[in-house]
Amino acid sequence: MDGEQAVNTMTDVGNRPAARRGVFSRRVSGILEPYYYVSPALVLIVAVMLMPLILGLSYAFRDIRILNPFSGGFVGLAHFQTLMHDSAFLGALVNTAWWTFGSLFFQFTLGLVLALLLNRHFVGRRLVQALVFLPWAVPTFLSGLNWAWMFNPVVGPLPHWMVSLGIMETPFNILSDPDLAMWGPIVANIWFGIPFFAITLLAALQSIPGELYEAASIDGANTRQQFFSITIPFLAPTIAITLMLRTIWIANFADLIVVMTKGGPADSTQIVASYIFTQAFRRLDFGYASAIAAVLLVLLLAYALGVIALRRAMTHADS
Amino acid sequence: MSTPGNSALRKTVYWGTHYLMIAAFVVFALFPLYWLLKVSVTPNDILYTEGVRMWPSRTTWDNYTFVMTQSNFPHYFMNSVIVSGSTAFFTCIIAAVTGYAFSRFRFRGKIIIVALMLITQMFPLVMLIAPIFRILAPLGLTDSLTGLIIVYTAFNVPFATFLMQSFFDGIPKDLEEAAMIDGNTRFEAFRRIILPLTLPGIAATLGFVFTAAWSELLFALMLVSSESASTFPVGLLSFVSKFGVDFGQMMAAGVLALIPACAFFLLIQRYLVQGLTAGAVKG
Numbered sequence: 001m002d003g004e005q006a007v008n009t010m011t012d013v014g015n016r017p018a019a020r021r022g023v024f025s026r027r028v029s030g031i032l033e034p035y036y037y038v039s040p041a042l043v044l045i046v047a048v049m050l051m052p053l054i055l056g057l058s059y060a061f062r063d064i065r066i067l068n069p070f071s072g073g074f075v076g077l078a079h080f081q082t083l084m085h086d087s088a089f090l091g092a093l094v095n096t097a098w099w100t101f102g103s104l105f106f107q108f109t110l111g112l113v114l115a116l117l118l119n120r121h122f123v124g125r126r127l128v129q130a131l132v133f134l135p136w137a138v139p140t141f142l143s144g145l146n147w148a149w150m151f152n153p154v155v156g157p158l159p160h161w162m163v164s165l166g167i168m169e170t171p172f173n174i175l176s177d178p179d180l181a182m183w184g185p186i187v188a189n190i191w192f193g194i195p196f197f198a199i200t201l202l203a204a205l206q207s208i209p210g211e212l213y214e215a216a217s218i219d220g221a222n223t224r225q226q227f228f229s230i231t232i233p234f235l236a237p238t239i240a241i242t243l244m245l246r247t248i249w250i251a252n253f254a255d256l257i258v259v260m261t262k263g264g265p266a267d268s269t270q271i272v273a274s275y276i277f278t279q280a281f282r283r284l285d286f287g288y289a290s291a292i293a294a295v296l297l298v299l300l301l302a303y304a305l306g307v308i309a310l311r312r313a314m315t316h317a318d319s
Numbered sequence: 320m321s322t323p324g325n326s327a328l329r330k331t332v333y334w335g336t337h338y339l340m341i342a343a344f345v346v347f348a349l350f351p352l353y354w355l356l357k358v359s360v361t362p363n364d365i366l367y368t369e370g371v372r373m374w375p376s377r378t379t380w381d382n383y384t385f386v387m388t389q390s391n392f393p394h395y396f397m398n399s400v401i402v403s404g405s406t407a408f409f410t411c412i413i414a415a416v417t418g419y420a421f422s423r424f425r426f427r428g429k430i431i432i433v434a435l436m437l438i439t440q441m442f443p444l445v446m447l448i449a450p451i452f453r454i455l456a457p458l459g460l461t462d463s464l465t466g467l468i469i470v471y472t473a474f475n476v477p478f479a480t481f482l483m484q485s486f487f488d489g490i491p492k493d494l495e496e497a498a499m500i501d502g503n504t505r506f507e508a509f510r511r512i513i514l515p516l517t518l519p520g521i522a523a524t525l526g527f528v529f530t531a532a533w534s535e536l537l538f539a540l541m542l543v544s545s546e547s548a549s550t551f552p553v554g555l556l557s558f559v560s561k562f563g564v565d566f567g568q569m570m571a572a573g574v575l576a577l578i579p580a581c582a583f584f585l586l587i588q589r590y591l592v593q594g595l596t597a598g599a600v601k602g
Contacts (some may be wrong), residue, residue, distance in 0.1 A: 001400030037420035048473030052450035139586030155370035252443040286449035293446030
């Protein structure tokens, strides 16, 4: 249905001379009109995202090194064969899962708690909301540098606090311990990511009709029952979609790691996305970087499809 | 089970816990920013000896004056303002018309376009670094602010479009229909009547995109190589690598860099929740 018809069917059709003027030409322009609106975005996305994506996929099968003028030939699956035996890459896969779900769990749980807290009226709520959402606006590399600084026992308070809490025996920098280093970027990521979940979940909470709660409390439901039979079911779609999008986003999010640890020590914090960046930026090996990226893309796609299938199966089981 | 005294007690306990948790969140959110500020005003000679004190025994503005007058930082800062400002501006215009089309029209191929935009939100942007570099280099758009603006605008358009759409969805259709019956074209109705009503939405989108462009690092690192086109994330990282890290100065630069992003964000965060609420109501 085009815009013209939409108008006619939306409003009660009838004696509206202006809407009927020049029926044919207006109908043609009516059909074309939506495309005028979307074309700038479409052109930009195709040129800057879709074409490079396709080009990038083709790089995965070619030898492309910026500093080597003789590169450019097709190498078939050679990059992928190298990948299979690249222990740094295999380690990065495990690290990616660890990084993603470690960050996501705390971001989501704390974000949900914060959204629930902010959904009640209390004195100073507006100010509090502005302050707790602030980390989201802090440039990522800056929060990376700052958190790295705070984890440093010479100039940062965190190691000393951990000693006082008995978590640590003597103050040391967890970023230089291969077993613990991943927690550094994860903590920074939690700090940065809580506001995202809090904002989206708060928006979802505020769109739950208040009458539902009134009706429930008239029926004698207590707070806990209301939470599980109204709040959670209403939030469920938002939770499902944000969790899925966020998983993918975090898995691709290399900035904090690049700034805080550069993937070290000994590749212990190297995730796939930061490994791609290292290959492309530091070694200028675009072919190999693109092959890794292609694998990551396939894995994330499989994950997304898996989640969607699971959701569909669960909703069918419900009904 | 609830005598009046009991329920009053419960209420006190509830709100006590509520405020305590809120306080914990506020402290967690602000402490790192406080630490950034603290390091930036600490004189160099006591930076390490008093590294873990909550507030240094002496403070100084030297780091700020140095950064403002002796370094390239003002230049990086201007570059970032140009890049983020233009990105926010162009993204908003494009997202507004596209979001409006998504909200008001049904047309052939709409699903495909929406799907395309959703997919762009999912794949690793890192994988575009190499091909975009190869595409932009022969056009003379690497090492240029224009190149960065084009790339950032494209990256931000999909999300901004969905955000704008949710705002348009919240505005009744009758409004522009009335204007069209009065003889305006749809575009006039959109520009004169609908757009002014979505100002909060536009503010939210502007702020969101500005902040995102302001902090982008990896593409800026890859696409820009000269000092003259460096945005300040790139410039700030060069503090780390080139001059053997002067942390006080770096943190001072960081605090200055924080100001525009935070100011923008504080202005728009309320509208952001509103916009997402409008979207959630519909979806």
